[in-house]
Amino acid sequence: xxxxxxxxxxxxxxxxxxxxxxxxxxxxxxxxxxxxxxxxxxxxxxxxxxxxxxxxxxxxxxxxxxxxxxxxxxxxxxxxxxxxxxxxxxxxxxxxxxxxxxxxxxxxxxxxxxxxxxxxxxxxxxxxxxxxxxxxxxxxxxxxxxxxxxxxxxxxxxxxxxxxxxxxxxxxxxxxxxxxxxxxxxxxxxxxxxxxxxxxxxxxxxxxxxxxxxxxxxxxxxxxxxxxxxxxxxxxxxxxxxxxxxxxxxxxxxxxxxxxxxxxxxxxxxxxxxxxxxxxxxxxxxxxxxxxxxxxxx
Amino acid sequence: xxxxxxxxxxxxxxxxxxxxxxxxxxxxxxxxxxxxxxxxxxxxxxxxxxxxxxxxxxxxxxxxxxxxxxxxxxxxxxxxxxxxxxxxxxxxxxxxxxxxxxxxxxxxxxxxxxxxxxxxxxxxxxxxxxxxxxxxxxxxxxxxxxxxxxxxxxxxxxxx
Numbered sequence: 001x002x003x004x005x006x007x008x009x010x011x012x013x014x015x016x017x018x019x020x021x022x023x024x025x026x027x028x029x030x031x032x033x034x035x036x037x038x039x040x041x042x043x044x045x046x047x048x049x050x051x052x053x054x055x056x057x058x059x060x061x062x063x064x065x066x067x068x069x070x071x072x073x074x075x076x077x078x079x080x081x082x083x084x085x086x087x088x089x090x091x092x093x094x095x096x097x098x099x100x101x102x103x104x105x106x107x108x109x110x111x112x113x114x115x116x117x118x119x120x121x122x123x124x125x126x127x128x129x130x131x132x133x134x135x136x137x138x139x140x141x142x143x144x145x146x147x148x149x150x151x152x153x154x155x156x157x158x159x160x161x162x163x164x165x166x167x168x169x170x171x172x173x174x175x176x177x178x179x180x181x182x183x184x185x186x187x188x189x190x191x192x193x194x195x196x197x198x199x200x201x202x203x204x205x206x207x208x209x210x211x212x213x214x215x216x217x218x219x220x221x222x223x224x225x226x227x228x229x230x231x232x233x234x235x236x237x238x239x240x241x242x243x244x245x246x247x248x249x250x251x252x253x254x255x256x257x258x259x260x261x262x263x264x265x266x267x268x269x270x271x272x273x274x275x276x277x278x279x280x281x282x283x284x285x286x287x288x289x290x291x292x293x294x295x296x297x298x
Numbered sequence: 299x300x301x302x303x304x305x306x307x308x309x310x311x312x313x314x315x316x317x318x319x320x321x322x323x324x325x326x327x328x329x330x331x332x333x334x335x336x337x338x339x340x341x342x343x344x345x346x347x348x349x350x351x352x353x354x355x356x357x358x359x360x361x362x363x364x365x366x367x368x369x370x371x372x373x374x375x376x377x378x379x380x381x382x383x384x385x386x387x388x389x390x391x392x393x394x395x396x397x398x399x400x401x402x403x404x405x406x407x408x409x410x411x412x413x414x415x416x417x418x419x420x421x422x423x424x425x426x427x428x429x430x431x432x433x434x435x436x437x438x439x440x441x442x443x444x445x446x447x448x449x450x451x452x453x454x455x456x457x458x
Contacts, residue, residue, distance in 0.1 A: 001319065001321050001322060001326075002321075002323060002326075002342060003321040003323075004321070005319075005321060006320065006321060007320075008303070008320030008321075008364075008366065010366075034362050034363065034364075034367075035344060035359075035362055038323075038343075038344070038361075038362040038363070038364075039343035039344055039362065041321075042323070042342050042343055042361070043343065051320070053364075053367065055367055079356065102344075102432075103347070103429075103431060103432030104357060104410075104413060104414065104417070104429060104432060105347065105350050105356075105357040105358050105359055105410060105413070105432050106344065106359070106432070108353070108356040108357055108358045108413075109353075109358050109359070109362065109363070189431065190427075190428055190431040191431050191432060
């Protein structure tokens with residue numbers, strides 16, 4: 001047996017799952033898609049007293065569109081998000097980010113709620129949630145609360161969720177029609193975690209930039225919104241020179257870690273290069289139609 | 299609390315059952331409890347893809363699922379590809395295009411390729427390479443595997 005022994009529970013409802021979390025007082029782990037947790041169990045890096053398996057809990061997998069928002073249930077598989085016409089039409093940045101999450105067999109099981117709650121700073125979904133200005137709904141014994149991305153991610157692999165709270169839904173405002181977008185990342189092999197990734201969204205017309213969003217992955221312990229770089233575009237427009245200036249500014253705004261995958265300097269340089277690439281691709285897509293079904297990330 | 303739980307599932311069209319501890323991985327359950335050793339155990343943390351099987355029609359790592367999670371599921375393993383003694387068109391193409399040497403990654407490659415072709419029946423070479431990047435092969439350099447999947451695509455795209 002690879003994992004250490006644990007009590008196994010597969011509750012049928014969210015309320016039951018929360019009651020179990022409370023009962024184990026921080027010694028239980030929620031099991032969503034398992035694509036990050038099960039490796040940790042197999043290596044015995046994580047040895048929880050209990051697993052609360054959400055895969056049999058009802059009503060947590062859905063994609064609903066309403067009033068300019070898209071609501072996605074926490075247990076919605078990444079694969080379902082990738083092929084969802086609603087996501088492709090309303091949240092094309094999320095659709096593109098999803099194609100970069102691991103590989104298709106990983107996305108068959110991996111969930112949006114699990115990825116966000118795991119809070120790996122190199123993962124695509126925390127960055128996409130931040131760039132899209134989304135929120136998560138969290139439920140616990142004391143009721144429900146709604147958190148913006150900035151309030152959810154606390155540090156490396158750490159969120160502000162209490163031990164007896166559970167992420168139940170992701171709420172994302174639909175992207176403005178005609179918005180340009182791109183999710184660029186660099187990894188040594190396709191499907192690996194990004195060494196650095198950049199999400200870009202631009203809204204504008206004829207070189208003018210009404211608003212810009214630039215958010216990093218892998219350049220800090222949590223996704224970093226590059227506000228000062230966004231402001232350069234909003235002030236100076238979408239010319240090549242403004243894009244270059246924003247990319248240079250982006251590199252100054254991050255304080256990336258050094259590890260076996262890459263040095264701080266290399267990650268800072270990647271932040272500049274990828275910000276430029278993401279912006280150029282986003283600008284090319286400005287005011288064209290939403291991507292047709294089947295269009296793949298480049 | 300009892301140490302083992304019952305697992306009832308369908309594997310390659312046949313109902314199967316067993317009892318195991320909740321911490322037993324699906325790949326170990328397939329191999330040790332059901333005797334289906336065609337699915338290979340490689341890295342045991344979701345990187346190499348050798349243990350890929352179809353769970354309710356979708357490719358998934360069987361080293362990243364607990365056997366008890368597959369209770370009620372429909373699985374397809376490499377043993378389910380050939381029918382009535384005839385190789386599956388993908389297997390035929392692998393043989394034709396020299397898409398295996400040691401064979402260790404082959405079960406994962408075949409089921410990953412099957413899911414890829416069902417999702418995207420006429421993939422470009424780049425899409426095939428992206429799809430197959432989910433499985434590591436240390437012998438072939440991938441050229442034969444990519445050629446085999448490209449060659450098998452039209453056969454799978456025909457209604458059968």
